[in-house]
Amino acid sequence: MSVDRATVHRIAHLARIAVTEEEAARLEKELSGILEWVAQLDEIDTSNVEPMTRVVAMTMKKRKDEVTDGNCADDILKNAPAVDDHYFVVPKIVE
Numbered sequence: 810m811s812v813d814r815a816t817v818h819r820i821a822h823l824a825r826i827a828v829t830e831e832e833a834a835r836l837e838k839e840l841s842g843i844l845e846w847v848a849q850l851d852e853i854d855t856s857n858v859e860p861m862t863r864v865v866a867m868t869m870k871k872r873k874d875e876v877t878d879g880n881c882a883d884d885i886l887k888n889a890p891a892v893d894d895h896y897f898v899v900p901k902i903v904e
Contacts (some may be wrong), residue, residue, distance in 0.1 A: 812840040
């Protein structure tokens with residue numbers, strides 16, 4: 810696939826990058842080269858390759874999903890200006 814000058818200017822506009830005509834000519838060749846390299850990847854037969862997220866196969870470490878209060882309520886209440894029966898005391902807003 811070949812990239813023309815108009816496409817280079819459109820990409821630059823979308824990326825909010827100012828590009829001079831000399832830079833546009835250079836970028837036209839670079840982007841075309843990148844797209845040609847990507848097109849080469851389409852020629853490779855990957856039908857027997859399993860999808861993967863990393864080179865080395867590994868399983869995710871998972872923790873048991875348990876609901877807790879964090880076991881730090883006392884530490885949090887130490888920072889409160891006023892506490893009553895293990896709850897924050899706040900000013901009354903609605904009558």
